[in-house]
Amino acid sequence: MDEFEEKIIVDKSVLNEWKKWARKGDMRVKGYKIVEAPRGDRVDRISRERFMIVERPHAVVYQHSFGLLSRFYEGLIEGKLYGTRCPKCGLKYLPPRTHCWNPSCKLEETEWIEMPTEGVIVTYTIMAFSATPFLPELPFVLAYVKVGDAATALPIQVKEIDPIDVHIGLKVKIKFKEERVGDLMDIYAVPAEKPHPPPRSKEEIEWLKRELKIVEEWVNKHFPKK
């Protein structure tokens, strides 16, 4: 029956290209080494043993659906910021929720609303280390931003500002990248006012500058820009 058939509307799939990569990363033994290493339950009861260590990848590509929140991600591609609003209690959500989590609303279905692109930083951090997908972008500022009058705060990176000037309460503008793929990283925040940095001591500022420089040098070395 037609109504049960999936119909492709837009196809930007890269699966065929990535299938090669996934095959190379199949879970088979690719290499090994033999080491001598400690064994023992307490630091004062240690013996030495030989261990064989194999190299075993595990690569995969997920075809992940954003479910009923897909409109938010399509909005990113369109250059629009969508949130949801509960028709019963009026709470606004960004990140959006399909169903209202207010216990008295009993999972009322929310409606889509276009959100303004202004917000305020609720809290933030300066990242000097990260996980593999974001190492080349270090250092960066991760913030939680309350957009418009949303009840909740959106995780987002803050750019176009010296990381040590970022502060709670800073008004920001949400901007869209030129090339967009429906990734939360399609958007970022920039200051919408002159920052009033938190009162940091001279030592703290020097420490942060020193550390951030080390990180930049490390990134330039390991992930050279073409």
Next chain:
Amino acid sequence: MTRVAIVGAGMTRFDRPRRELQEEMVAEAMKNMWEDLPNLETKDIDAAVYSYFSDHLEQQLCFHWIIHDYLGLSGKPGYRVESGGATPIDAIINAYMFIKSGVFDLVLVAGWEKMGEVGTAKTNEFIAMASDTDWDFMVGGYYNGYYAALEVRRMHLYGDTIEDLALLSVKNHNNAIYNPYAQWRAKHGTSKITVDDVYKSRLISYPYRTMNIAEISDGAAVMLLASEEVAKKYTDTPIWITGVGLGNDSMRPGDRTGNPAWLGLYPEDEEIWPKEEPKPLTPYPEMANFGAFRYAADMAYKMAGIDNPRKEIDLVEIFNPYDGVELAAYEDLRFAKRGEGKTLIREGITERWGELPVNTSGGLYGQGHPVGATSIGQAITLFWQLREEIYKKWGSQQAQIPSPRRALIHGHGGTGCQAGVVIMER
């Protein structure tokens, strides 16, 4: 209903990497337990509750089936609990409920983790798969980022300082040097550190440095729980579990500024808010505190009949993947008022020699953090402390807290998404 006792416990040293197999590490922990439980026969065990966090890190689903047969328990029920960092505390609480329900009398809790088989950055990514992978994960914060942002919020609202975080790091690292199961001792030795050592360690995510953050660890720990009747067969010095509590909060920390499920639960804490600061829809726990800890603690206190936790508890283990969590936990576990957690470390109250020692094990960067074993390892420290066996088990009299009677262990997962509290008494 029967009372529930801890009758035995054993663990391996936490370290990274441990090159033994997971089942070999669990066997090592079992043998460590058997040193004190000569009467225990494998066939006496009615059921086992297993704790490991990550199918990704282990590259194995249903690892507990491997462990269960390895221990010689085939036929008997084996049950896995999984709740991120809360997994091991959750496993202890599940075993408690198994016995309390009358279904089983003697239940093994076994936990392990091997986190050393992928690189540090990849380990961070795998751990972060316990955060919302459609949202927070996608902007590159990972746990170092989430927790740092939560602590920045506390610094802003309450005036927590970088020095407070360093003091905690010094306290916990220096506790670990007495602990022969501690990763810090395995890799660093027994010399003490100062705040300057913390300040010299590298920035990870402001305000956290490497020395404010949990270790990535391999290791295993086991614990044996029994009904009152059965406990007598194995030990004259059981440690009783007199209260347990569980609690949860939102997956995404950013959602905590507006989560109506919390409204009205803790009205006194909702009142504590800086005047100059815009008040969010839900002021407690918000992003500055951990409501799941509070919920779990209050449930455990009620069960154990504790009215004034600060006075009625002698010894505490807090699950401290990041130092700011310990400050928040002081408040959410009701040892200090909201926003005043820092006074406990500033005044030395939670030092080993203080009025309320916290993390004599060394905590998650001192003892180590092989997730599935972490809270079991911390509970084992409390078990030996309450039985006054620290000299026997650690070879150090200095680390023994004098005659403790009642202890609390706290565990949690995610950014405080799930928490557990257990009260232990001799």
